[in-house]
Amino acid sequence: MSALEQGSPRKKTKSVYISTVISIALVLLMTGLLGLILVHAKNLSKYVKENIVLNIIVNDNVNEGDVLSLQKDIEKDDYVLRTEYVSKELAAKSLKEDLGEDFVAYLGHNPLLPSIDVYLKEQYANSDSIQPFIQKLTKNSRVKEVVYQESLIDMVNKNIRIISMVVLAFTVILLVIAVALINNTIRLAIYSQRFLIKSMQLIGATKNFIRKPYILYGIVHGLIGSLISILLLIFTLQFAQKQVPELIFLRNWYEFGAIFLIVVILGILISGLSTYFAVTKYLKAKSHSLYQ
Numbered sequence: 001m002s003a004l005e006q007g008s009p010r011k012k013t014k015s016v017y018i019s020t021v022i023s024i025a026l027v028l029l030m031t032g033l034l035g036l037i038l039v040h041a042k043n044l045s046k047y048v049k050e051n052i053v054l055n056i057i058v059n060d061n062v063n064e065g066d067v068l069s070l071q072k073d074i075e076k077d078d079y080v081l082r083t084e085y086v087s088k089e090l091a092a093k094s095l096k097e098d099l100g101e102d103f104v105a106y107l108g109h110n111p112l113l114p115s116i117d118v119y120l121k122e123q124y125a126n127s128d129s130i131q132p133f134i135q136k137l138t139k140n141s142r143v144k145e146v147v148y149q150e151s152l153i154d155m156v157n158k159n160i161r162i163i164s165m166v167v168l169a170f171t172v173i174l175l176v177i178a179v180a181l182i183n184n185t186i187r188l189a190i191y192s193q194r195f196l197i198k199s200m201q202l203i204g205a206t207k208n209f210i211r212k213p214y215i216l217y218g219i220v221h222g223l224i225g226s227l228i229s230i231l232l233l234i235f236t237l238q239f240a241q242k243q244v245p246e247l248i249f250l251r252n253w254y255e256f257g258a259i260f261l262i263v264v265i266l267g268i269l270i271s272g273l274s275t276y277f278a279v280t281k282y283l284k285a286k287s288h289s290l291y292q
Contacts, residue, residue, distance in 0.1 A: 017221065023185040024225030024271060025232070027178045028263050032233045034174055035259040038167055043252060045160045049125035050081055052156070054118040054134070055147040062142045064114070070142050071116050079124045079133050084117040091115065113144065126157050178266075183274040186218060190278035197282045207283050214279045215272055222271025226264040233260070 056074070058067050064087070071085050086094075091112040096102055120130070127150060134146045190197075193214070200210050241251070 017189065017217070020185050020189045021221050021225045021228070024182055024222060024267060025228035027181050028226050028229035028267050029232050031174060031178050031266065032229055032259060032263045033236065034167075034171055035262065036233065036237060036256070038171065039252065039255045039259060041163065041167055043255075045164075046122045048156055048160075049122045050119055052120065052125050052153055053148070054120070054130070056116040056118060056137060057144045057147060058114045058116065058142055059144045060113050062114075066142055067114055067116070070140065074116060074118060074137075077133070079120050079129065081119045081121045083119070086115045086117060088112050088114050125153065127153055179270055182270045183277075186221075186271060186274040187278045187281075190214065190275065190282065194282045197279060201283060207280075210283065211276060211279045215275050218271045218275030219268050222267035222269070223264065225271070226267030229263055229267070230260045233263070 056070075058070070062070075068085065071083050074080055075083050091114070095112065120133075124130070124133070130148065130150075130153065134148075137143050137146050197210055197214075201207070237256070
């Protein structure tokens with residue numbers, strides 16, 4: 001009977017700790033998923049901005065050597081990420097594929113002009129930066145005109161700002177909820193140990209002596225919970241990339257590693273601090289209040 005009585009609290013304590021670890025893992029999983037969404041959103045924003053193209057139309061009387069020289073000069077600009085030279089023949093071929101018919105044979109000549117496609121760096125893909133860049137280009141005698149979709153650029157930047165603000169607000173809210181949930185879970189776990197804590201204090205154990213093992217357990221539980229959440233995050237990431245192969249170009253393992261590290265730190269920090277405050281609460285509590 002005595003062994004059974006002793007075993008029952010132990011099983012109860014183990015089940016409480018297991019449920020605590022699972023709760024921490026699930027909350028950190030949601031936090032980590034939001035972190036992955038933020039990383040993907042950031043990378044997607046960068047990808048979209050760096051693929052906004054400016055078409056520099058070159059005068060027809062400029063030979064190919066001068067066009068290539070112009071391309072090299074443009075590539076040296078701090079605004080420019082990369083460039084692509086599109087010859088008259090290549091432009092005609094692309095348009096023929098889009099139209100589905102040979103317009104050159106119909107017209108008897110190729111009316112298209114050679115051009116240079118310019119892709120700007122992320123920080124310069126906005127109207128304020130593009131306008132002075134275009135003004136500088138149009139002063140070159142080899143350039144006929146510069147074509148770009150100003151409305152598209154403004155729309156992209158506006159939508160990215162709105163999405164970023166929404167995601168950031170959601171991140172803050174979820175982080176507050178995560179801290180509250182983990183804190184409440186740990187407080188419930190420590191609640192089952194309140195009589196043991198008070199008994200140790202009554203026989204002369206110091207507060208630090210009582211707190212130390214609980215805080216260590218809290219740190220370990222936070223670490224285990226965070227590692228479980230990281231495994232689930234990796235599985236989720238791999239599954240998402242199998243379902244949507246286009247996500248692979250957004251993959252950045254350095255940034256993902258930073259998110260995983262943040263998840264571990266959050267798990268340890270929140271769990272450790274919550275345990276500290278929960279134990280301290282019962283150390284300060286009066287004996288009669290433990291029955292309430």
